[in-house]
Amino acid sequence: MKISCVCGAIIVDQTDYLANKGHIVADEDWEDFAESIRSRGEIDQSFVRHCYQCTSCGRLYVDDHDRRLLTFLPETTVPQPALRSIKGALWKAPLIGRWTPAPLAGESKGSLYCKGGDGVVEQYDTWEALEQAYFALFFRLKGLGLLRSALLHNGGKQVHVWADTDH
Ligand SMILES: [Zn+2]
Structure with a gap:
């Protein structure tokens, strides 16, 4: 909606x-x-x-x-986030990497998306670059305790799946 x-x-x-x-x-x-x-x-x-x-x-x-x-309407002119997680910056985010061999017009084949840490929305033109960036981000955010799940897709195939067990 x-x-x-x-x-x-x-x-x-x-x-x-x-x-x-x-x-x-x-x-x-x-x-x-x-x-x-x-x-x-x-x-x-x-x-x-x-x-x-x-x-x-x-x-x-x-x-x-x-x-x-x-x-x-808020009383302040600068927007103050009212609906963020109670965990604040420690909120655990999902990480999603997706390779689409035939993307929609104007879109890249590879995309990487995560709101954890500083947040990432990136596009990639080769599978190798996407895969490398996905795993680099996966291990970094997992090490920081900022991931709840991770999923790497190539076409319809799941290449990597991970889920946090204690959130
Ligand atoms: Zn508005």
């Missing part, structure tokens, strides 16, 4: 682990929500609403109880 912010920016919700998205449960629902997890062993999404922050102007967009999007 996409939200067109009042400031002109677009808030996009098409991937997991967004740094500007949150999940809200009303305090009036909290006990029922917690009980649903205890008894069913899973999250009852009917209690969960979403909120988003525009990274450009800092506005907050919050689903109300009818799932209508309400808008809140």
